[in-house]
Amino acid sequence: MGGWVSVIVSLIAIWLLWDDGWILLSLSIFIGLVNFWSFGIMHNYAIESSKRRRRFHGGFSDYDEFDALSIPNWITWINMFSFFVLVVLLIIGIVTAIW
Numbered sequence: 341m342g343g344w345v346s347v348i349v350s351l352i353a354i355w356l357l358w359d360d361g362w363i364l365l366s367l368s369i370f371i372g373l374v375n376f377w378s379f380g381i382m383h384n385y386a387i388e389s390s391k392r393r394r395r396f397h398g399g400f401s402d403y404d405e406f407d408a409l410s411i412p413n414w415i416t417w418i419n420m421f422s423f424f425v426l427v428v429l430l431i432i433g434i435v436t437a438i439w
Contacts, residue, residue: 347372350426356434382415
């Protein structure tokens with residue numbers, strides 16, 4: 341669920357910044373892609389870790405909190421920082437849409 345929230349925030353920021361210049365628009369598209377990419381990498385690490393469990397059933401979300409420990413810190417930081425930037429871009433988009 342967390343990865344889809346960032347995609348929705350990214351799409352709303354892109355929509356709000358559509359007419360505000362190519363710099364903010366391209367930045368929001370790029371940061372949205374980086375966030376989605378990093379979420380996919382984190383998901384792959386968790387799924388690969390969960391495949392070693394006996395009770396793995398092969399589902400898309402068949403991982404638990406212990407499998408999340410296999411995710412490297414660097415990709416987690418990229419994901420968190422890109423989401424923070426997306427929220428800032430969303431706020432900029434809301435402010436520019438109001439004024």
